[in-house]
Amino acid sequence: MSAQPQEFLGAAANDNDPQETREWLDALSAVIGEEGDASGSERAHFLLETLIDHARQAGIDVPFSANTAYVNTIPTDQEERFPGNIEIEERLRAFMRWNAMAMVVRANKHNPEDGGDLGGHISSFASLATMLGCGFNHFWHADDGVHGGDLLYIQGHSAPGIYARAFMEGRITEEQLINFRQEVDGKGLSSYPHPKLMPHFWQFPTVSMGLGPLMAIYQARFLKYLHARGIADTSKRKVWVFLGDGEMDEPESLGAIGLAAREKLDNLIFVVNCNLQRLDGPVRGNGKIIQELEGEFRGAGWNVIKLIWGGYWDPLLARDKDELLRKVMMDTVDGDYQAMKANDGAFVRKNFFGKHPKLLELVAKMSDEDIWRLQRGGHDPQKVYAAYHKAVNTVGQPTVLLIKTVKGFGMGKIGEGKNTAHQTKKLQDDDIRAMRDRFNIPVSDEDLPKIPFYQPAEGSQELKYLHERRKALGGYLPKRRAKTDEALKVPDLATFQPVLDPTAEGREISTTQAYVRFLTTLLRDKELGPRVVPILVDEARTFGMEGLFRQIGIYNPAGQQYTPVDRDQVMYYREDKAGQVLQEGINEAGGMASWIAAATSYSTNNRVMIPFFVYYSMFGFQRIGDLAWAAGDMQARGFLLGGTSGRTTLNGEGLQHEDGHSHILASTIPNCVSYDPTFAHEVAVIMQRGLKRMVEDQENVYYYITLLNENYPMPGLKAGTEEHILKGMYLLEEADAGKTIAVNLLGSGTILRESQVAKMLLEEEWGVGANVWSCPSFNELARDGQNAERWNLLHPTELACVPFVTQQLGHTKGPVIASTDYMKNYAEQIRAFIPRGRSYKVLGTDGFGRSDFRSKLRAHFEVNRHYIVVAALKALADDGAVPVERVAEAIAKYGIDANKINPLYA
Numbered sequence: 019m020s021a022q023p024q025e026f027l028g029a030a031a032n033d034n035d036p037q038e039t040r041e042w043l044d045a046l047s048a049v050i051g052e053e054g055d056a057s058g059s060e061r062a063h064f065l066l067e068t069l070i071d072h073a074r075q076a077g078i079d080v081p082f083s084a085n086t087a088y089v090n091t092i093p094t095d096q097e098e099r100f101p102g103n104i105e106i107e108e109r110l111r112a113f114m115r116w117n118a119m120a121m122v123v124r125a126n127k128h129n130p131e132d133g134g135d136l137g138g139h140i141s142s143f144a145s146l147a148t149m150l151g152c153g154f155n156h157f158w159h160a161d162d163g164v165h166g167g168d169l170l171y172i173q174g175h176s177a178p179g180i181y182a183r184a185f186m187e188g189r190i191t192e193e194q195l196i197n198f199r200q201e202v203d204g205k206g207l208s209s210y211p212h213p214k215l216m217p218h219f220w221q222f223p224t225v226s227m228g229l230g231p232l233m234a235i236y237q238a239r240f241l242k243y244l245h246a247r248g249i250a251d252t253s254k255r256k257v258w259v260f261l262g263d264g265e266m267d268e269p270e271s272l273g274a275i276g277l278a279a280r281e282k283l284d285n286l287i288f289v290v291n292c293n294l295q296r297l298d299g300p301v302r303g304n305g306k307i308i309q310e311l312e313g314e315f316r317g318a319g320w321n322v323i324k325l326i327w328g329g330y331w332d333p334l335l336a337r338d339k340d341e342l343l344r345k346v347m348m349d350t351v352d353g354d355y356q357a358m359k360a361n362d363g364a365f366v367r368k369n370f371f372g373k374h375p376k377l378l379e380l381v382a383k384m385s386d387e388d389i390w391r392l393q394r395g396g397h398d399p400q401k402v403y404a405a406y407h408k409a410v411n412t413v414g415q416p417t418v419l420l421i422k423t424v425k426g427f428g429m430g431k432i433g434e435g436k437n438t439a440h441q442t443k444k445l446q447d448d449d450i451r452a453m454r455d456r457f458n459i460p461v462s463d464e465d466l467p468k469i470p471f472y473q474p475a476e477g478s479q480e481l482k483y484l485h486e487r488r489k490a491l492g493g494y495l496p497k498r499r500a501k502t503d504e505a506l507k508v509p510d511l512a513t514f515q516p517v518l519d520p521t522a523e524g525r526e527i528s529t530t531q532a533y534v535r536f537l538t539t540l541l542r543d544k545e546l547g548p549r550v551v552p553i554l555v556d557e558a559r560t561f562g563m564e565g566l567f568r569q570i571g572i573y574n575p576a577g578q579q580y581t582p583v584d585r586d587q588v589m590y591y592r593e594d595k596a597g598q599v600l601q602e603g604i605n606e607a608g609g610m611a612s613w614i615a616a617a618t619s620y621s622t623n624n625r626v627m628i629p630f631f632v633y634y635s636m637f638g639f640q641r642i643g644d645l646a647w648a649a650g651d652m653q654a655r656g657f658l659l660g661g662t663s664g665r666t667t668l669n670g671e672g673l674q675h676e677d678g679h680s681h682i683l684a685s686t687i688p689n690c691v692s693y694d695p696t697f698a699h700e701v702a703v704i705m706q707r708g709l710k711r712m713v714e715d716q717e718n719v720y721y722y723i724t725l726l727n728e729n730y731p732m733p734g735l736k737a738g739t740e741e742h743i744l745k746g747m748y749l750l751e752e753a754d755a756g757k758t759i760a761v762n763l764l765g766s767g768t769i770l771r772e773s774q775v776a777k778m779l780l781e782e783e784w785g786v787g788a789n790v791w792s793c794p795s796f797n798e799l800a801r802d803g804q805n806a807e808r809w810n811l812l813h814p815t816e817l818a819c820v821p822f823v824t825q826q827l828g829h830t831k832g833p834v835i836a837s838t839d840y841m842k843n844y845a846e847q848i849r850a851f852i853p854r855g856r857s858y859k860v861l862g863t864d865g866f867g868r869s870d871f872r873s874k875l876r877a878h879f880e881v882n883r884h885y886i887v888v889a890a891l892k893a894l895a896d897d898g899a900v901p902v903e904r905v906a907e908a909i910a911k912y913g914i915d916a917n918k919i920n921p922l923y924a
Contacts, residue, residue: 084316085309088348090395091324094332097404102155104399106483110186111147112457113472113480115428117182117195118143119453120469123445125198136199137209140445141426143179145293145396146260149421150179152402153258157410160493165254166623170496171234173260173291174210174225180496181207184219185471186484187494192471213621214651217500221622223651224260226644228268231288233611233648234259235274237622238286238416240615243573247596249548250625252285256410259288263307264296272314274608278416279319281575287409288315288418291396293425294352303353308420321415325405326422328398330391334380343380346373359424359434363390396423428456500653501716502620506545508709511740514539517702520734527732530561530661530725532698536705537563537630541570546628546713551616551656553600553631555609561632561661561725564589571597606633610642610649617654617720626713628656635660635724636668636677643683650687654720655712657705663694663724664767664839665863666875676867677724678840684722685797685847692722693746693795694766694838699735700794701725703743726768728872745802745822746795751777753830757787759899761890762827764791764836764845769861769881773837776886783911784891784904789830793845796838799823800847807850821851828853833893837861837881857893861885865921879921884912 033039049065051058073080122138143150153170161167172180178198184190190207197206201215211220222237224230234257241252265271278286292308294301301307308324316322326347327335338344350370358366363386371377371389381389395401402421409417426434429449445453450469454461459472474480488494511518517535521527541547558564571594578593600616602609609631615622616629638660639646646658662668665678684692693704704723711717733750742748751774753760761780765773770792777788793799803821810818820828827834834852836845842862852858863879876882888908895902909916 084313098407114182118178139175142175145423228270232270236611286416295425325395328393396421526729551629573597617656632659635663639683653718672869746798751790753787760787760832803851823851
């Protein structure tokens with residue numbers, strides 16, 4: 019850099035001593051050096067920071083800005099030079115652009131009589147092609163079997179371009195391209211990155227937007243965690259995250275960037291594709307999204323690299339002595355930049371350079387075509403390579419690359435830089451011909467209407483280069499491991515005998531305590547113990563897990579540099595560089611993202627990890643529902659624990675703390691197995707089987723288990739009921755054999771105990787026998803029943819399949835009454851499987867929660883013992899087994915207000 023010119027100094031009208039100003043600037047320029055070498059820049063940076071700090075200490079108000087000029091962060095003379103063959107890579111990108119376009123356009127012409135449109139996106143990959151190609155050809159390492167490979171979070175809408183590359187690599191067939199978004203027959207390609215649908219290809223789902231950046235931050239942190247604990251060497255791995263600038267408005271996109279900086283995640287690189295365009299229009303029409311994001315990330319402590327202008331701008335910027343060009347670059351808003359790219363070189367000359375006569379003079383010798391070739395930085399392979407090189411060599415900070423591109427680059431007048439670019443999925447013949455000509459695709463006019471895919475001949479210069487580059491980087495990407503190579507043994511159920519046994523006389527515990535005992539036993543296992551990942555969101559003491567602080571420590575890459583206030587206690591708060599607990603603070607989304615990283619470690623790291631994420635159940639599924647769905651897509655394996663579950667257990671907390679619907683939400687995720695156990699032995703049986711399914715059998719399921727904070731005696735495991743517990747229903751207490759009239763009381767969680775008391779009341783006060791059934795999972799019972807119905811529908815001539823509910827109740831008589839601490843819909847799911855001719859009544863906690871004692875809440879929601887008795891008597895009356903007056907008598911006896919408002923509306 020050279021000294022500031024006199025013209026610039028004269029522009030400062032409020033400068034009362036220009037000579038002194040010049041001396042300061044000359045001194046700074048001398049430090050930087052005429053060549054602008056790195057050491058001079060670093061020294062200048064240090065001096066400026068020192069001066070600013072000194073000024074602040076002296077009480078001088080120094081304005082703060084996290085922004086830099088609207089130019090590239092890396093000076094031209096400091097760019098790492100591109101090592102590849104630019105011409106060959108340009109041809110490869112052209113072929114991929116064509117094939118991605120052909121895939122989408124053909125998918126929307128394929129079957130017009132069946133709705134026609136399958137959708138798809140051309141413009142996102144069109145803007146990303148250079149950035150993706152640079153990464154695939156020069157930076158992204160595949161798994162070498164020792165250190166693991168890089169992890170790629172691909173921008174979801176660019177999937178066609180990834181398929182286009184894989185096709186050229188021979189990893190995807192032409193038939194698959196033809197069947198883009200046609201997956202039912204198993205021959206097609208998924209619309210977006212979906213590990214569930216392409217389990218050997220996509221590493222991560224990145225749609226819904228915003229989830230990718232959040233999950234990636236915790237993924238990068240989890241790599242550091244594994245390394246710190248000595249479980250895997252992850253020191254050479256990077257997490258690359260491709261995002262759209264419009265996507266950055268999702269709260270999740272920026273929600274955890276502070277964590278990334280705080281924990282110095284220098285293995286994390288965000289690449290924000292700043293094409294200035296979202297689905298409907300400009301991201302920031304009146305502003306500058308790159309500057310806005312720079313402020314966000316730089317303020318949070320990230321290394322920010324802006325790549326705005328391509329190399330054709332360099333000579334103009336070098337001649338911009340009075341910085342007029344830089345000023346116009348800064349003053350032009352994004353809405354106007356989009357207008358430039360939606361028009362032509364003459365338009366740019368008039369509306370951009372025409373803002374000042376000197377700028378027109380600057381480009382006077384350039385033709386309109388020359389001006390049109392002044393590309394954005396994201397389309398310049400040299401500039402992209404230099405930015406990536408700087409990012410991967412940054413130490414101690416996460417890096418964000420803010421790279422300016424054109425949405426729909428290469429699509430021509432139909433889409434390039436247009437508001438409609440994102441939705442464009444059909445091209446007319448003239449548009450296709452223009453794209454062919456622009457990128458020199460060897461397709462004849464005769465074949466053009468077919469929109470054929472193009473594949474260079476085997477042994478061609480292009481294919482040879484393509485394969486050589488990936489071979490040098492260890493193999494092909496994206497690539498996913500569907501099974502781990504590890505074979506770990508899960509302890510037998512008997513290992514957890516203390517949790518299975520009845521509690522001692524007078525001893526009471528909660529199912530939360532049972533879970534903690536199970537976890538503590540598992541941590542002692544030499545093989546599996548180190549693989550356990552307890553994840554907490556500032557609730558360890560709530561759930562009685564603070565003992566883990568001392569036992570296994572809380573992970574902190576900086577260790578514990580302070581003396582904890584409770585150091586003199588046995589269970590003091592202990593942080594450690596090799597700690598095992600992930601303490602996420604008050605942050606359910608972050609806890610879930612950590613859980614997902616651990617729950618998919620078998621795939622990303624070839625290391626089985628067993629995450630246990632425990633949280634207030636009300637703050638679980640309803641807060642992290644989209645992440646829970648993404649976990650299903652990612653084939654996650656682990657345990658989610660919803661503590662203090664149910665609508666009536668948190669007696670003093672109120673509406674926002676009381677969960678009556680999480681099991682209904684859990685039921686929407688096909689590979690989520692959910693249970694609402696009442697007793698300790700149920701917890702142990704369920705969790706031990708879950709470990710076997712996920713760790714030993716490598717089944718792609720994960721478990722959601724709700725836990726209680728109520729203490730009561732535990733009856734212990736009755737031998738032979740294990741499989742029934744797992745299927746969702748077993749006989750807990752039999753009816754008094756001497757009673758001629760009987761009912762069946764079903765329950766789960768805390769309300770099962772109300773059913774047990776209701777049994778006593780029915781038998782002692784009303785002469786009605788009652789079987790009590792513990793139903794740890796109405797969801798599993800419903801799935802079993804629906805599966806049986808499907809079998810019977812499709813196999814009408816074969817022996818009918820009998821739902822498990824029907825089997826269990828088939829040997830009993832009388833009505834069935836189900837009661838839970840959840841909405842009625844939870845238990846309503848099994849109505850179709852109640853034996854024919856048997857009445858079925860459901861009690862549940864529909865409505866908003868509130869604070870009060872448990873007994874009052876259960877009366878309010880009409881799920882307590884008295885309502886269960888009334889429901890049983892009413893069912894018997896409906897069947898003609900008892901007079902209806904008995905129901906009215908019970909209502910009066912128990913002081914039930916028959917005219918009180920329905921709790922759903924209360």
